[in-house]
Amino acid sequence: MRYSESIWRGASAMTDGTVKGGAMAGGAVNSGAVAMVETWRGTLPESRHRGHAVICDASGGIVAAWGDPEAIIFPRSSCKMLQALPLVESGAADGLSAEQLALACASHNGAEMHVARVARWLAEMGLAESDLRCGTQVPDDAPERHRLRAAGEAPCQLHNNCSGKHAGFLALNRHLGGGSEYGAIDHPVQTAVRAAFEEMTGAASPGWGIDGCSAPNFATTVHGLALAMARMADPRGLGRAREDAARRLVAAMVAHPELVAGEGRACTELMEAMGGAVAVKTGAEAVFVAILPARGLGVALKIEDGATRASECAIAALLVRLGAAEADDPAVARRLRPPILSRRGFLAGDIRPAEGFWQGGAAI
C-alpha cells in the first residue's frame, strides 16, 4: 500500500508538534500528548491514541517532536541495549557472540531458538535456569506454547521474554562478583546499569519502577530516551569503551533481528525490512525506539495509553518519514495501516497514523 504522494509533498514544514483537535467540552486541557494513531470503522474514527515522540541527534538537538518531549516515561524493554552497555564495556562480554548480545537486548517470543540459546549461554557460565531472577512466562511463540502443553511441561524462566537480558546481567555479575539477587536496586549490576542509563539519557532518572521481569526500570523523558538512542547511533565522544560497546550492541541487534523479538514481531520484521541499517526496539506500554547510525539520529516515542498497536503504527510512520523504511514494504504496511477485518473477512476499517501526526509530511 502506498500513501498519496500529495501527503508527502503537501506541507513544506514540520508541524510544531501540536495537533488541533475538535470541539472542546468544558475546556478540557490535556498534558501535551497529541493524536498519533487512530482506528477507523466504516467512515468514522472509532478510537484514538495520543502520544509523545522525539527525533534528536547525539547532542540532544531536536530534529522533530510531537507532544511533550519532556514527558516522563518508563522506557521498559525499549532500553535493553542501554542496560547491556555495562556488560560489554566492562569486558564481561569479551568472547560473547553477536547472537548472545542480540539476546541481551531482546524481548523475545520464547521460541525454541531463543530458549535453547539462552540455556546454552547459562551452561557456558556454569549456571542454570534457576539462577535467573526474571520469573516464568508463557511463551508468545505458538509452537513452543503448544509443545509445552502437549508435553505437559510448565513454562520456565528461559521462556521469559527477558531471559537474554538476565543472562547478560548474570554475565556482568560474574565479572563484578555480586550476590545472586542481581535484580535488586542496590546490587552492583543495577548500580552499573543505572549509571550507564543516566549518562546516556543525560540526566538523573526521576524515579524507577519494577519491570515485568522484576528488574528495576529507570524513568526518563521521551527526549532523554531519544538522546540515548542518538548516542547509540553516534557514540563518538563517549569514550572508547562505551563507543565500542554501543557499536557492538547495535550491530548485534541488526545482525540478528529474529533473536531480538521473533517470528511475526514488529522489531524483527522492521529491522529485516530496513536491511540492517536501523535498529528498533519496543517496550511494554507502547514505547518504541529507533537507532539510525547512518544519520546519527535517535527516535523515541510513547503512546500514553500503552497500546502496542499504536506504538507500532507510529514507529512505522516515523521510519517512513525518515526515509529509513518504505511505506509499501509489507512489513511496514502491516503496522502503518493494518486493515480491521470482521470474522467473516469483511473489511471493517483500519488502524492509521492520525492526520496531524502524519501530515506536514516532508521527509525528515
Place this chain on the structure above:
Amino acid sequence: MRYSESIWRGASAMTDGTVKGGAMAGGAVNSGAVAMVETWRGTLPESRHRGHAVICDASGGIVAAWGDPEAIIFPRSSCKMLQALPLVESGAADGLSAEQLALACASHNGAEMHVARVARWLAEMGLAESDLRCGTQVPDDAPERHRLRAAGEAPCQLHNNCSGKHAGFLALNRHLGGGSEYGAIDHPVQTAVRAAFEEMTGAASPGWGIDGCSAPNFATTVHGLALAMARMADPRGLGRAREDAARRLVAAMVAHPELVAGEGRACTELMEAMGGAVAVKTGAEAVFVAILPARGLGVALKIEDGATRASECAIAALLVRLGAAEADDPAVARRLRPPILSRRGFLAGDIRPAEGFWQGGAAI
C-alpha cells in the same frame, strides 16, 4: 480494598466533567476526552486512558458527565440488548426462555455452556451452525479452546462471542421472512434493529460500520447510548410492546450473568456482585454501559483509545459512585484497582481511576 473515606466525603459537588492536566506543550488541544484511568508503576504514572462518560435518566437529562457527551462512538457489543428489542417486541421471541434472551444480549466466552445452548436454540428453529453469519472465532474460554486443540477440532461459528445475538437475528428473521443474509445493512432484520436503535438513542445514527461479527453496528453519541440504557432501565412511555421487551431483556441479563459473558469476565462478575439489581454490558474498543432500573438511570462510557482494562476500571468506579457496587467487593476491586505484578509476583504498580475522574466523589 477500600478507598479513603476522605475521597468519598471530600468534594461536595460533581466536577464539571473536565480535568486540568499538566503543562501543555505547544498549545495542544484535545477533543474533550478527559483522563479517566491511569496505570502507575512505582511512584510514577506510566500510562493514561482518556474517555467520555454520561449518566442520564430516561428523559435524557444528564445526571453526571465526563468528557464530551456528544462524542460519536460505536457502541459495538454494548448495545446488544437494543439489537434484541425487535426480536422480543415483534413476538418472535414468544416462547423463548430467559436463557435464550440472555444469550441474544451476550458477548460470551464460547464455553461449552454457551455453545451447547446456542446449538440447541438453532436446532429448535430447524436451523444449523451453517445458517449463522457471524464467522468463526477461537473461544476465549480456555477449557473449550484446549478441548478443541486436543480433539483436533476447528472452532466454529457457535464459538463466536456473538453467536447468541445471531441466533436472535435468525429467530427474528424467521418471523419476518427475510433472506438468509440477515446481516446485510438493508435486510429487514437490520432495518428493524436500526429503527429500534435510533428510537432508543433518540436520534438518527450518524453512520454505521461493520462489527467484528460482520453485522452492522450503528454509531451514536455517548449521551445517546446512555439515554438508550436509561430507557431500558425505565421503559415507561415507550409503548406496551417495547416496555415489555425492555423489561424482559434486562431481567434475562441479570438472571443469567454467566451466559452474558462467562467465567472471570467483568460483565458476569459485576452483575453477580450487584445481585441482579443492575445490568452491565461491555463492547469492543472499551465501551461499557449500565442499566439501573431501581433509579431509572443509564450509564455509557467510552475510553477513547479502546483499552478494556480502562473501561472495566471506569465502569467499576461509576457503579461504586452510584452506590450500586461496593469498592471492596472482590469482583469490583479486581477492576477498580487491580495490582500490576512482575512475573516473580512483586507488586510493581496498579491500574486506578484517575484523580480527576474519581475525586469530587460525592455519591451520585
